[in-house]
Amino acid sequence: xxxxxxxxxxxxxxxxxxxxxxxxxxxxxxxxxxxxxxxxxxxxxxxxxxxxxxxxxxxxxxxxxxxxxxxxxxxxxxxxxxxxxxxxxxxxxxxxxxxxxxxxxxxxxxxxxxxxxxxxxxxxxxxxxxxxxxxxxxxxxxxxxxxxxxxxxxxxxxxxxxxxxxxxxxxxxxxxxxxxxxxxxxxxxxxxxxxxxxxxxxxxxxxxxxxxxxxxxxxxxxxxxxxxxxxxxxxxxxxxxxxxxxxxxxxxxxxxxxxxxxxxxxxxxxxxxxxxxxxxxxxxxxxxxxxxxxxxxxxxxxxxxxxxxxxxxxxxxxxxxxxxxxxxxxxxxxxxxxxxxxxxxxxxxxxxxxxxxxxxxxxxxxxxxxxxxxxxxxxxxxxxxxxxxxxxxxxxxxxxxxxxxxxxxxxxxxxxxxxxxxxxxxxxxxxxxxxxxxxxxxxxxxxxxxxxxxxxxxxxxxxxxxxxxxxxxxxxxxxxxxxxxxxxxxxxxxxxxxxxxxxxxxxxxxxxxxxxxxxxxxxxxxxxxxxxxxxxxxxxxxxxxxxxxxxxxxxxxx
Amino acid sequence: xxxxxxxxxxxxxxxxxxxxxxxxxxxxxxxxxxxxxxxxxxxxxxxxxxxxxxxxxxxxxxxxxxxxxxxxxxxxxxxxxxxxxxxxxxxxxxxxxxxxxxxxxxxxxxxxxxxxxxxxxxxxxxxxxxxxxxxxxxxxxxxxxxxxxxxxxxxxxxxxxxxxxxxxxxxxxxxxxxxxxxxxxxxxxxxxxxxxxxxxxxxxxxxxxxxxxxxxxxxxxxxxxxxxxxxxxxxxxxxxxxxxxxxxxxxxxxxxxxxxxxxxxxxxxxxxxxxxxxxxxxxxxxxxxxxxxxxx
Numbered sequence: 001x002x003x004x005x006x007x008x009x010x011x012x013x014x015x016x017x018x019x020x021x022x023x024x025x026x027x028x029x030x031x032x033x034x035x036x037x038x039x040x041x042x043x044x045x046x047x048x049x050x051x052x053x054x055x056x057x058x059x060x061x062x063x064x065x066x067x068x069x070x071x072x073x074x075x076x077x078x079x080x081x082x083x084x085x086x087x088x089x090x091x092x093x094x095x096x097x098x099x100x101x102x103x104x105x106x107x108x109x110x111x112x113x114x115x116x117x118x119x120x121x122x123x124x125x126x127x128x129x130x131x132x133x134x135x136x137x138x139x140x141x142x143x144x145x146x147x148x149x150x151x152x153x154x155x156x157x158x159x160x161x162x163x164x165x166x167x168x169x170x171x172x173x174x175x176x177x178x179x180x181x182x183x184x185x186x187x188x189x190x191x192x193x194x195x196x197x198x199x200x201x202x203x204x205x206x207x208x209x210x211x212x213x214x215x216x217x218x219x220x221x222x223x224x225x226x227x228x229x230x231x232x233x234x235x236x237x238x239x240x241x242x243x244x245x246x247x248x249x250x251x252x253x254x255x256x257x258x259x260x261x262x263x264x265x266x267x268x269x270x271x272x273x274x275x276x277x278x279x280x281x282x283x284x285x286x287x288x289x290x291x292x293x294x295x296x297x298x299x300x301x302x303x304x305x306x307x308x309x310x311x312x313x314x315x316x317x318x319x320x321x322x323x324x325x326x327x328x329x330x331x332x333x334x335x336x337x338x339x340x341x342x343x344x345x346x347x348x349x350x351x352x353x354x355x356x357x358x359x360x361x362x363x364x365x366x367x368x369x370x371x372x373x374x375x376x377x378x379x380x381x382x383x384x385x386x387x388x389x390x391x392x393x394x395x396x397x398x399x400x401x402x403x404x405x406x407x408x409x410x411x412x413x414x415x416x417x418x419x420x421x422x423x424x425x426x427x428x429x430x431x432x433x434x435x436x437x438x439x440x441x442x443x444x445x446x447x448x449x450x451x452x453x454x455x456x457x458x459x460x461x462x463x464x465x466x467x468x469x470x471x472x473x474x475x476x477x478x479x480x481x482x483x484x485x486x487x488x489x490x491x492x493x494x495x496x497x498x499x500x501x502x503x504x505x506x507x508x509x510x511x512x513x514x515x516x517x518x519x520x521x522x523x524x525x526x527x528x529x530x531x532x533x534x535x536x537x538x539x540x541x542x543x544x545x546x547x548x549x550x551x552x553x554x555x556x557x558x
Numbered sequence: 559x560x561x562x563x564x565x566x567x568x569x570x571x572x573x574x575x576x577x578x579x580x581x582x583x584x585x586x587x588x589x590x591x592x593x594x595x596x597x598x599x600x601x602x603x604x605x606x607x608x609x610x611x612x613x614x615x616x617x618x619x620x621x622x623x624x625x626x627x628x629x630x631x632x633x634x635x636x637x638x639x640x641x642x643x644x645x646x647x648x649x650x651x652x653x654x655x656x657x658x659x660x661x662x663x664x665x666x667x668x669x670x671x672x673x674x675x676x677x678x679x680x681x682x683x684x685x686x687x688x689x690x691x692x693x694x695x696x697x698x699x700x701x702x703x704x705x706x707x708x709x710x711x712x713x714x715x716x717x718x719x720x721x722x723x724x725x726x727x728x729x730x731x732x733x734x735x736x737x738x739x740x741x742x743x744x745x746x747x748x749x750x751x752x753x754x755x756x757x758x759x760x761x762x763x764x765x766x767x768x769x770x771x772x773x774x775x776x777x778x779x780x781x782x783x784x785x786x787x788x789x790x791x792x793x794x795x796x797x798x799x800x801x802x803x804x805x806x807x808x809x810x811x812x813x814x815x816x817x818x819x820x821x822x823x824x825x826x827x828x829x830x831x832x833x834x835x836x837x838x839x840x841x842x843x844x845x846x847x848x849x850x851x852x853x854x
Contacts, residue, residue: 057656104839110655111594111797115789116838119831122786126828239782243667250660280675286667293660294649 007301007308011258018265019164023157031160035228037268038163039221043241044248044260045170046217049177049210051246052255055190056106057114061218061245063121064094066237068219069226070134073143076227078133083146083227090223091216098215099208106207121242128234139233146227159228166224167261170217174257177213181430184416184423186210192414198376199428199467200402218245240282244268247289253301262300312420312449318437327354327504328389328405328474335374335384337367337530344370346530347384352475352506354389357497359517359538360510362527363551368510369411371527372477375508376408377401388475402428407473411480411510413464415452421463422448428471438469441496458485475506482516494520514542564698566819572704574811575711576769577787581807582718583762584788585800589735590755591647592798593658597666599785601642601760604669605635605767606684606776607677613685624687624768628710631764639760643753666781674778684771707769714765715804718758722800731755735798790834794845 004012022034047061071093072086105116128134135141145154146162153159178186189196189203196203226232235241244267252263267288271281292299330352337345345367352358362368373379375386377398386393388404396404416424421444426435439445442462447455455463461481468476478497482490497520501507511517517524517538524541526534534544541547580602587595595601612627620626646661687706692699722728730751733741742748766784767776787810794809795802810830817826837845 055656057659104842108838108842109797111659112793112838112842114594114596114659115793116835118786118789119834122831123828123835126824126831130824243663246660246663277671277675280671282667283671283675286664286671289667290646290661290664293653293657293664294646297653297657 005308005311007304007310008258010304010308011262015261015265019160022160028156031156033269033272035160035163036225037264038160038167039224039228040244040248040268041167041261041264042163042170042224043218043221044245044252044264045167045174045257046214046221047245047249048214048252048255048257048260049174050214051249053178053183053186053190054106054207054210057110058105058117058214059114059239059242059246060098060101060117060121061214062239062242063124063237064098064215064218065222065225065241065245066124066128066234067094067097068222069232069236070128070140070222071219072223073140073226073232074133076144077140077142082148083144084148087146087220087223087227090226091220094215094219094222095212096215098211102207102211103204106203106211121237121239125234125237128237134234135232137234139231139235140226141231143226143230143232145230155228163224163228166220171257171261173213173217177210181423181426182206184419185427187416187419188424188427191416194378195408195410195414195464195467196427197378197398198402198406198408199471200399201427202397202399243282243285243289247285247292250289251292251296251299253299253303253305256299256301259299259301259304266300313422313432315422315448316433316436318440318445319431319433320437326474327506329354329387330375330406330475330477330506330508331385331387332371332375333385333387335371335386336382337370337374337379338382343530345374345381345384348527348530348532349384350525350532350535352508354474354506355501355504356522357501357507357509357520359514359521359524360508360527361512361514361517361524361541362533365529366527367530368527369479370530372408372479372508372510375477376406402471402473405474407468407471407476409461409465409468409476409478409481411483413460415460415463417453419452420448421450421452421455424452424463425467425470428467431470434472435466435470438466439463441469442466443492458489461485469500473505475508476500477508477510479510480512481509482511490516514538518542561698566815568698568700568704570812570815572707572773573815574808575708575715576766577784577791577807577811578715578804579711579762579766579769580784581788581791581795581803582715582800583759583766584785585792585795585798585803586718586731586755586759586762588792588798589800590731590752591658592735593647593655594662594789595642595759596659596662596785597642597646597664597669597781598662598759598763598788599781599783600666600669601635601638601763601781602767602770602784603776603778603781604638604673605631605760605764606771606780607673607682607767607778608634608764609684609768609771610682610776616685622688623685624706624772625710627685628687628765628768631768632761635764635767636757636761638764639757640753642760643756647752647756648749666785670778670781679778681775681777682771683775684768686772687769703772707773710765710769714762718762719801721758727751727754787830790830793834793837796845 022030043065050056050058068090072090075081075086075089076083105113108116129137145152153162185201186206189201189206222236248260248263248267251267252259270284274281274284333349335345335348348371360368374381388406391404393401422435425439426432429435436448439448442465444462444466482493497507521538524538525532526541526547528550533550534541534547584595584598587593609627609631612630613623616623642665646665647658650657650661686703687710688702691702693702730746733746734748734751738748791806791810792803794806814826817829
């Protein structure tokens, strides 16, 4: 965690002026509105973790808010527990619920995430409206105010102070959750999910943790509202709360905690100006939400980031050049894979000894990328063995294979949004100087302080290679790393791959044709329709009659 | 007893026909642009309101009032569909699917609360399609409204089927849905095809709204529930599969009618949502997986 930057100072100055104005000049009514702003800010700071950081359009945050409200109200009313205990439980119950559903929900496709969370929210609403314990459609009246000993925090400035103190707590928690490189890892899990797995990032703890924290913040916000108003009705679990939180998040800027506070300050008072619409103020929320998503997709925080860009990270010195490692041989044996009725791989076997470069060639659809996906664990073989340094990889999850020494490069690398190059390169390692050394090796060191979004296509591929190298792999599998590169870049890449092999790595390189592999590879494996057609030195494979027949001599002519 | 059972079956079929119409409009947009129209239920509600308004303009004893206003509901809602496409989809063509989803939530909010602000939250009675009579068959009373609802929905669904299977528009829609880039490359006007899909989707929503408005009345808050049923229907029927969604919607209506008769409407709804959650937990790809050319 570093000190506040200029963008953050803008937020704090605005908050100080706003709250100062409310405390100094506001009447009781204004204080109530400012309190409500704080309550929605807390709920939305939590929501940003799921919506912004995990990238999941959850529609359950309103229901978690409602569960918190009912939990605290019921504990204080039926069991006579003190309100602070109620508030803690108001955070715990939704946190546990959210953690329970996090994993099954997060593995769904985006259009099912919304439906599943909406289904949960509907069940909560049905329960709140129909159960006797929740007071059915009438809800619960006479929720006691928050009291600590003899000090009653019922209303007015005391409640305002408590709520905004908790806003600050939520901001700090959100900051801690995203500290220590977690922001970069979460961005990679969100925007580059496949690459994240091959870099050793496990999505499950991140999802559990962020869902739980988001649920806790939503629940505490609901509990605060219950005690502040003295009433809980089924409406607190309804869609209105959810769309309010969603609109605040979009207007404030997706993912941004401070933007959530600013969004709440802009939107929560809105209904008060729209009293002539009666209960239909949500038409205004609809207009604001539509306008924001179309015209200002990055929200208020995005605008502020353009005005006050983040400082690039401090660039460490590159670690000393990699010492000679003992690489690990990569062996695949009898790999078979079918997709529906199509056989993609039909018994593929070959080996990549440590310290060598092996080329994997074949026409489109011959199974090259499928082979890499099976080796890296992104897909499971129907049968066959994969061994790295003698260790069978078959039962290992994709994100465990990086730790065993496997590195993977992609043909079309997915890249995280909003990160600096160094941060993106360091997601698979705790060691930024190692990442710096990896950037240096691929010739990207002088771009380490640039934003990933400012890189060109060829640079992105080098960054993809660098982030894999930063994990210090002992075997490296690359999918068409030379495609789209200029002649000089291809030569530099070939030199780098030869040097990696000389250090001991097993290097498997997929490519379309022979011209890149010819001077580079020790051996070449040619796939055709999911089977190994030929294996040998590049020269042997080039002259192999079967290869020539299958490809009509296209490489011989090249 | 038998009469009651027969009545139940007719109720289920009539409701299923309307749900199928709602789901058909919903899944057409998914097919065309891969986007969930979260405001589709509000389009159904708006269609019902248009029907109520148009019927009020008719002379008092017009024959077949519902069928007379049907073309108006279709036409007005087709224009609304074009507007939705222009305002909430077109600017977000290249944005992530989540952005379109959120824009559609906004459209739903605007329609629902705009209608409430404009004419109030009260339920309104739409025109009967034919009349309020009842046909007696072997001791079973079949209301003309239910029979006409089934017939009208069936005609509309078959017409859409013919349109998709036989016409140039249908081929273009299927091509654009499968691979928009390729479709554009071979000269298909993808944007026009998408706009027409939105118009057709909204027109079908309007027809569904009209069909519901007499027996169930129409209330500004009706939309969310209807959209959810269409959403669930697409999970049952396989994401993006048009006729799967139509059958799924029919199944939901039958399930709902039977469970509501056996227990209560509340139980039916709770079981429906629980069922969806169980399906998604066990089969994250949906009940029958994704149609070809899937997109998030």
